[in-house]
Amino acid sequence: MDGFLTYALHLDAQRHIKGYKFEWHAASGSTSASDDFRALLSTVASNLNSVKAGWRLGRLMVYLDATAEGLAFEELQALPPKSVVLCLRLAELADKKIWPTVDALRAQGFGIMLCDVDVLPAPPTVSNKPPVSDAVEEADAAEAPDPFGALSRITHLDMLEGRKELVDGARHLRGPGTPAIHPIATRIASWAAFDACAARRLDAFVRGKEAIAAPLQAGVTLQPESVLIIRVMQMIQRNEDVRSIEAALAHDQALTARLLHHINTLTMGHNVEVHSLHHAVALLGFGPLFRWLSLLLATSKKANSMAYMTKKSIMRGRFVELMGQGTLPADEANNLFVAGMFSLIDRVLGVPMEEVLAKVQLPEAVQEAVRTRGGLYGPFVALAEACEVDVGEAAALAASIGVDAEKVNASHLAAMAWALDVNPAEVTY
Known part of the structure; x- marks a missing residue:
C-alpha cells in the first residue's frame, strides 16, 4: 500500500x-x-x-x-x-x-x-x-x-x-x-x-517542526572542540597538506580517535582498519573526510544540551544521502549528507546558521539547500523535513525527485538505524 x-x-x-x-x-x-x-x-x-x-x-x-x-x-x-x-x-x-x-x-x-x-x-x-x-x-x-x-x-x-x-x-x-x-x-x-x-x-x-525547537539564545558561542573541527574543515577546503591537517588535529587526540572510529566503523568495515588521518585520505580522499568532520561537528562535546537534536541531524543527513542513491550520481553522496545534516546544524550547535556558514564555506549547491531548500539538493532536504513533521507534501516532493513511497520509508528507517551507530550516547570510545 x-x-x-x-x-x-x-x-x-x-x-x-x-x-x-x-x-x-x-x-x-x-x-x-x-x-x-x-x-x-x-x-x-x-x-x-x-x-x-x-x-x-x-x-x-x-x-x-x-x-x-x-x-x-x-x-x-x-x-x-x-x-x-x-x-x-x-x-x-x-x-x-x-x-x-x-x-x-x-x-x-x-x-x-x-x-x-x-x-x-x-x-x-x-x-x-x-x-x-x-x-x-x-x-x-x-x-x-x-x-x-x-x-x-x-x-x-x-x-x-x-x-x-x-x-x-x-x-x-x-x-x-x-x-x-x-x-x-x-x-x-x-x-x-x-x-x-x-x-x-x-x-x-x-513532534513538530524541528521537534519544537527552542529559539537560539543570544551570546552563545562555539565550543573549542567545534572551533577546531571547523578549522580542519577549512583546511580541507583549501586543499592543505595532510600533514598540516594531522598537526591541527593532534591538539585533541580524543577527537582524532573519534574520527578514526567513525571511518572504521561506518566506512571501511572489517577488512581494512585505518590507523591515521593520512591513511584515511589515501584510501578515501578529501570528500569523505569532510563528511566525517561534519558528523564530528554535530557530535562535538557540549555542542548542545539536547542530544536528541544531534541524532536527528545525523538521521536527516543519512536520509538525504540514501534518497539520492540511484537518483543523483554516486559522487554527490557526501554533499547530500552534508546538506541534510547542516540543515539542522544551528539547532545542534546553538548558534545562528549564518555564523556557522560564514566559517564553513560549503559548496554553493549545499548552501542553497541549507538556506532555502532550493537547488539540486534542496528537494531532498525538504522531503526529509516533510517525513519528520507533516507528510502532506511528501508525495509531491518524492515525485519531484523521482522516488516512490517505498524507497522513502525504507531510507527513513535505515537512516534511523544508522544514526544509532554513530550517536555518542550509544558509542564508547
Missing part, C-alpha cells in the same frame, strides 16, 4: 531518545485504520527487523497505533515483542472479546498503551441492586464493556498534555508488588510544556 511513515520522538525527562512513535499516512487517504496498521507493521518489520541483523533499533522502543482487528495480524509476529508497544483507545480495549488476544500478546512481551482518555474510569463498586439470576448476570457481564478491566491490562498510559489528575490516577492504578504503569505525555507543543512534564517525571512524545 502506498503511504508515508512519520514519527514522534519518545524523550525521557533528560531529553534522551527512548524510542519512536510511528504513524502511517496513506497516500490515497481512504483506507481503514486496520489497513493503515497492517501497512505500518509490514514497513517497520521489513526494514528494522531481520533474521540476519535482528532488531536494528537496539534498546529503543517503538509505539504503533493499533486496532482491535489488527491485534490478530500475522505481520505483528515479525516484530520483537519486548520492543513494541501497541496503542489502543478505551472503546476498543474495554471490549472483553479482545482480552484473550491482548493477554496472549502481553504474555509474549508486547506493551499495551491506552490512548486518548480524558478521565480514568473508576473501579467497580458494590451494587445495591436486587439480585438477578446467574444466567442473566453472566450474559450481562459478557456484553458490557469493562473499562477498569482494560486498565488492568495496560503497560503505558497516555497523559495527553500531562494532566495532573491523569498522572496521579495512573500512579495509583497498580497495587503493591505489581508493575507500575508507564505514563507518557503525548500532546506537547513547547519546551515549557515539556519541562513541566519532566518536573513530574513524565516522558513525552515530541
Whole structure:
C-alpha cells in the first residue's frame, strides 16, 4: 500500500531518545485504520527487523497505533515483542472479546498503551441492586464493556498534555508488588510544556517542526572542540597538506580517535582498519573526510544540551544521502549528507546558521539547500523535513525527485538505524 511513515520522538525527562512513535499516512487517504496498521507493521518489520541483523533499533522502543482487528495480524509476529508497544483507545480495549488476544500478546512481551482518555474510569463498586439470576448476570457481564478491566491490562498510559489528575490516577492504578504503569505525555507543543512534564517525571512524545525547537539564545558561542573541527574543515577546503591537517588535529587526540572510529566503523568495515588521518585520505580522499568532520561537528562535546537534536541531524543527513542513491550520481553522496545534516546544524550547535556558514564555506549547491531548500539538493532536504513533521507534501516532493513511497520509508528507517551507530550516547570510545 502506498503511504508515508512519520514519527514522534519518545524523550525521557533528560531529553534522551527512548524510542519512536510511528504513524502511517496513506497516500490515497481512504483506507481503514486496520489497513493503515497492517501497512505500518509490514514497513517497520521489513526494514528494522531481520533474521540476519535482528532488531536494528537496539534498546529503543517503538509505539504503533493499533486496532482491535489488527491485534490478530500475522505481520505483528515479525516484530520483537519486548520492543513494541501497541496503542489502543478505551472503546476498543474495554471490549472483553479482545482480552484473550491482548493477554496472549502481553504474555509474549508486547506493551499495551491506552490512548486518548480524558478521565480514568473508576473501579467497580458494590451494587445495591436486587439480585438477578446467574444466567442473566453472566450474559450481562459478557456484553458490557469493562473499562477498569482494560486498565488492568495496560503497560503505558497516555497523559495527553500531562494532566495532573491523569498522572496521579495512573500512579495509583497498580497495587503493591505489581508493575507500575508507564505514563507518557503525548500532546506537547513547547519546551515549557515539556519541562513541566519532566518536573513530574513524565516522558513525552515530541513532534513538530524541528521537534519544537527552542529559539537560539543570544551570546552563545562555539565550543573549542567545534572551533577546531571547523578549522580542519577549512583546511580541507583549501586543499592543505595532510600533514598540516594531522598537526591541527593532534591538539585533541580524543577527537582524532573519534574520527578514526567513525571511518572504521561506518566506512571501511572489517577488512581494512585505518590507523591515521593520512591513511584515511589515501584510501578515501578529501570528500569523505569532510563528511566525517561534519558528523564530528554535530557530535562535538557540549555542542548542545539536547542530544536528541544531534541524532536527528545525523538521521536527516543519512536520509538525504540514501534518497539520492540511484537518483543523483554516486559522487554527490557526501554533499547530500552534508546538506541534510547542516540543515539542522544551528539547532545542534546553538548558534545562528549564518555564523556557522560564514566559517564553513560549503559548496554553493549545499548552501542553497541549507538556506532555502532550493537547488539540486534542496528537494531532498525538504522531503526529509516533510517525513519528520507533516507528510502532506511528501508525495509531491518524492515525485519531484523521482522516488516512490517505498524507497522513502525504507531510507527513513535505515537512516534511523544508522544514526544509532554513530550517536555518542550509544558509542564508547
